Amino acid sequence: MIELRAVSKVYPTRKKGAVTALTDLDLRVADGEFVTLVGPSGCGKSTVLKLVAGLLAPTTGQVLIDGRPVTGPRREMGFVFQTPVLLPWRTVRENVLLPIEMLGQPVGPVERRADDLLHQVGLADFRKAHPWELSGGMQQRVGICRALIHDPAVLLMDEPFAALDAMTREALGIELLRIWEEQRKIVLFVTHSIPEAVLLADRVVVMTSRPGRIAGIAEIDLPRPREIDQEYDDRFKNAARRIRRLVEGGGVDEGQRLDAVASSPSHVIRPPSLVGDGGAAGGRS
């Protein structure tokens, strides 16, 4: 389980003094839960991922994983970046195995797992190809395999499909869900796209910008396994609409915003202060 307790992050900058990227953030993610973070640019979504990964330290507050505070980079994290960032001199399989080499572990015993992962994303025939021979969507599939190769407990994804066309994006989202159904890791998935956030998530965390804070959390009760067709489902549309209002209502005062959210019949959105207190968050572990 991942817990963020009253986390804030302030970046010192040379010109403008300190910039508050995140403030007063409380979030609890249960084991096996798929949580997406949506919000405008500059709302600190990526900062949340880096805090959880231990790549950044919170200015105040605490990040806990399974009850223990995060004090530095955590190797049980798999990270998928916005761009695939594959090494062009390595084959697809060698790219997938890179984290193992970075850990200083022998590659041999893991090669089978690499091939299995590549098979799962339909790249079995491209093991020995080089990244430049792959399309953007294929490259990001390799990026996902690379993030999963060392069997991390948590998968952190920072707008992983943002650079892809809409069709590829949906296809990859569904593939990701299929892998997640099998492996049941915690997934924290940052995106700009509300439909994507709804399609993938158990819960959608909506964030507002400057300083970044949680505007609300929407539980998505669409049945799994999810399919792209569910985007035409009324429950999907309602959820997406509520989330859009939350995102756009970033400047509206707290009470009004939560009223708008509470009127939604098909899913529950609670103020951030209540989120940490168990409920659905604890239900899945």
Place this chain on the structure above:
Amino acid sequence: MDVPRATEDAVRGPVTGTSTGDAAETPDQARERGFSLPADLGRWTAPLVSAILIVVLWQLLIVVARLQPFVLPPPMTVWTAFQGNITALVANAWVTLLETLAGFFLSIAIAVPLAILISTSAPLRNGIYPFLLLGQSVPKQAIAPLLLLWLGYGDGPKVVLAFLTAFFPIVVNTAIGLQMTPPEMLDLGRLLSASRWRLFAKVTFPAAMPYFFAGLKVAISLAIVGAVIGEFIGADRGLGQMIVVATANAQTPLAFAAILMLSFLGIALFGLICLAERIICPWYNKG
């Protein structure tokens, strides 16, 4: 998973084989396309046409301006001198080649570790860079006589001059390349607590190779310039010395032949570096 893949492939399908779809090609398809006929024809005919044009203009200039052969010899005279003195030309080219290569490899041997130091530590960078720039702003010709004074008439001054001229572009390019590691890779390294050395060997250094080779391409031509300057100042052999002697004796065609030999030398070395680049980083200029 079959369904979404099919969707994506159906979308990409029709454009495969065009420039936008080449990412989906197999390696074989890419290779075939790379050797298509018109592109290769242009690669060889275009430079040939310009070469012929230059020779024609050269001849024309002599005829129109009524230049004496000892001022500007006609192309055929130069070619005759080249053929007639081929033994001496090759022997002297060998000398210049060895001086150039000695200086060039010396500059690689010193520039690469220096670039690593510069790229890994900000204090070192701030401590070293200004002096590199200072050194680079000194014209190498200016210190050639001093080198002669210190190192004598042998190969020493030529090697040192080749080293000094080739050094700067290698340091700067390699240092830049070493700082081009994608930040995501640095994060990945930190997450997996990869040692600095491991990250360097697996990511940072290979990623810098194209920049290193860009530096080498500039440096090799400069190394020849350095060696020739050294020979101008004082030498008893080498193509630079040959040019000085031939010009002094009004053997202008021979001087031109030596210059021709120098440019062959330069092209050959440049070509070798391009070849090495293709072998060592075949991924570059792909995709």
